Amino acid sequence: MTKLKHVLVALVAFVAAPIVQAQDTVMRIEAGGDFQEALQEALILAEPGTTIELPEGFFEFTSALSLDVADITVRGAGMDKTILSFKSQISGSEGLLITSNRVSIEDLAVEDTPGDGIKAKGVDTISFRNVRVEWTRGPNAENGAYGLYPVESKNVLIEGSVVKGASDAGIYVGQSQDIIVRNNRAELNVAGIEIENSYRADVYGNTSTHNTGGILVFDLPNLPQMGGHSVRVYNNRVVDNDTANFAPAGNIVATVPRGTGIMVMANREVEVFGNELANNASSNILLVAYPREYNDPTYNPLPRRVYVHDNMHGKAGWDPDGAVKDLIAPRTGTPVPQIVWDGVVDGIWAGLFGPDEEETIKIKEAEGTTFANLQFVKDAILPWGASPDFDIKAYSGSYDFRGAVTLPQEAAATSN
Numbered sequence: 013m014t015k016l017k018h019v020l021v022a023l024v025a026f027v028a029a030p031i032v033q034a035q036d037t038v039m040r041i042e043a044g045g046d047f048q049e050a051l052q053e054a055l056i057l058a059e060p061g062t063t064i065e066l067p068e069g070f071f072e073f074t075s076a077l078s079l080d081v082a083d084i085t086v087r088g089a090g091m092d093k094t095i096l097s098f099k100s101q102i103s104g105s106e107g108l109l110i111t112s113n114r115v116s117i118e119d120l121a122v123e124d125t126p127g128d129g130i131k132a133k134g135v136d137t138i139s140f141r142n143v144r145v146e147w148t149r150g151p152n153a154e155n156g157a158y159g160l161y162p163v164e165s166k167n168v169l170i171e172g173s174v175v176k177g178a179s180d181a182g183i184y185v186g187q188s189q190d191i192i193v194r195n196n197r198a199e200l201n202v203a204g205i206e207i208e209n210s211y212r213a214d215v216y217g218n219t220s221t222h223n224t225g226g227i228l229v230f231d232l233p234n235l236p237q238m239g240g241h242s243v244r245v246y247n248n249r250v251v252d253n254d255t256a257n258f259a260p261a262g263n264i265v266a267t268v269p270r271g272t273g274i275m276v277m278a279n280r281e282v283e284v285f286g287n288e289l290a291n292n293a294s295s296n297i298l299l300v301a302y303p304r305e306y307n308d309p310t311y312n313p314l315p316r317r318v319y320v321h322d323n324m325h326g327k328a329g330w331d332p333d334g335a336v337k338d339l340i341a342p343r344t345g346t347p348v349p350q351i352v353w354d355g356v357v358d359g360i361w362a363g364l365f366g367p368d369e370e371e372t373i374k375i376k377e378a379e380g381t382t383f384a385n386l387q388f389v390k391d392a393i394l395p396w397g398a399s400p401d402f403d404i405k406a407y408s409g410s411y412d413f414r415g416a417v418t419l420p421q422e423a424a425a426t427s428n
Contacts, residue, residue, distance in 0.1 A: 040065045047071045055079045055086075066120060068093040076104025082112045088120030091144035091174065099124035099148075106131045106156070107145075110138065116421070117143055124148055125156045129175070132162040139169040139421050147177030151200050151258045155179045159201070163187055164236065167419050171195050179258060180265050181206035182223070185213065187237035192417050193218065202259045203228045203268060204250075209235050212242045214417045219249040224257045225265070225272035226250035226292065231279045232264065233308035240279045242414055247286045250274055251326070254293060257334070267303065269294040269334035278302040280316045283413050290326025294336040295348050297323070299373055301356035303335070314358060316367070319411045321376040325350045329382075340386065343400050349382035351375065351404075356388050363389035374409040383407070 039054050039062055041047065048071070054064050060083035068089040073096060079086070088094025098107045105127030108117070113136040121144040122129045129145035132138045145159035159175030159182045162168045168191040175182030175198050182201035185191050191213035197220075198204030204220030206228040207213045220226035227250055231240035250273045259266040268275065271293030276282050277300050289296035297320060302313035329348030332341045341348050357367045366372060375383060383404035390398040 037061050038063050038065055043067045043069045048073050052077055058084055063087060066094045070095045070097060072097045072100055074100050074102050076106055077108045079115065080111045083114045085116045085118065087118040090119050091121045091142050094120040095123060096120060097123045101126055110135060113137055116141065127156045128161045129156060129159040132165055135165045137167040137421055138162050138165055140173055142172040144174040150177055151255055153179055153258050153260050158184045166190055169419055169421055176200045179260065180263060185210055187235060190417055190419060192419060198223060200255055202257055202265050206230065207243050208232060209237050209240045212417050215245045216247045221252045222255055223253045224255050224270050225268040225275055226253045227274045229276045229279050229282055233306040233311035238310055241281045243279060244283045245274060249288045251288060252291045267335065269336040271331065271333055273297055276315050276318055278313045278315060281413055282318045284320045285322045287323045289323055292328050293331040294329065294333050295352050296325055296328040296350040299353040301354055314356060316371040317411055319374045320351060323377060325381050343386055344384045349384040351383045353385045354388050355386045360393055363393045373407055374411060375404055375407040376410060
């Protein structure tokens with residue numbers, strides 16, 4: 013009798029306070045009770061294949077969340093309805109850290125993290141769909157560095173999301189492979205979207221506006237994955253990038269001039285096409301070498317095999333900032349051309365006669381698009397110097413690059 017009584021008491025207690033309800037492969041977190049504890053418990057205890065559903069509401073957190081269970085979906089009621097606020101966070105840095113494979117985060121918002129918004133590290137198959145990450149006080153050097161931040165990962169999908177206020181990059185994919193970033197909005201960040209040291213990325217259908225720089229394709233030295241390549245940036249709106257750079261001093265993005273549209277630095281096999289570029293006060297497109305000293309013998313600091321074509325250019329270059337103001341505008345005059353290549357090449361021969369045909373910059377834009385090759389190396393070699401080359405037709409031609417990136421999570425969605 014006593015044993016039966018204990019079982020009944022435990023059962024009543026469980027039914028009376030159902031913070032987490034399990035139904036088949038769905039775990040629903042209720043709005044009442046200790047929401048933070050209930051959600052972290054669900055992230056720990058969920059079995060692979062589970063969908064964790066979050067209700068509509070504003071929920072405050074004092075510590076970071078983490079997920080290391082594979083095959084999990086975390087889904088809210090909408091990016092403006094399910095809001096996870098980390099404004100009072102006192103432990104941990106990022107809002108949510110993901111270290112497991114085949115995870116999808118959907119239809120929710122993460123606000124005001126002291127560090128990164130949502131970070132995925134070392135994972136295979138990660139998806140962010142309709143997620144908002146925002147620092148609500150606006151641009152501030154004390155905001156977290158990255159909004160959506162997959163790094164050292166494979167099969168990355170970021171779509172339909174919004175990121176505002178990151179002090180480094182709103183949407184950042186670093187040292188990763190096979191990436192799609194599409195139909196997002198990046199606003200009021202230092203860099204709106206950044207692809208860094210990554211292989212095979214398609215960046216399309218995005219709006220990047222009111223950032224310091226709209227879209228960056230970088231390759232940096234001394235990182236575990238080197239030699240970024242095969243990036244396509246197309247059919248994006250990169251307009252009105254006019255926010256003063258608020259990155260902490262020393263960060264590479266702290267050198268990005270206010271009013272940069274698309275910037276390709278030290279990357280190869282990059283195709284930039286079909287984009288709308290306008291009202292970027294430094295320049296619409298910058299193609300540049302890595303500007304700092306480095307001690308990595310494997311690193312190539314130059315942009316190569318870059319093909320820029322069929323973009324729509326509006327006003328640009330009327331109020332240059334940073335290095336564009338200090339180094340480029342004195343050579344080109346103002347307004348700075350819509351497309352600028354610094355002309356940094358490898359060696360005296362390339363400096364005098366241009367790089368190898370398979371390693372150069374090729375451009376095919378509409379009549380009237382302005383361009384300059386600054387010829388920095390040639391200017392340094394010749395005793396009498398060298399002026400910028402403004403003849404865009406001299407750089408005509410094309411490259412054939414790979415086809416579209418395909419991801420396993422997209423194939424799975426189609427089959428379902």
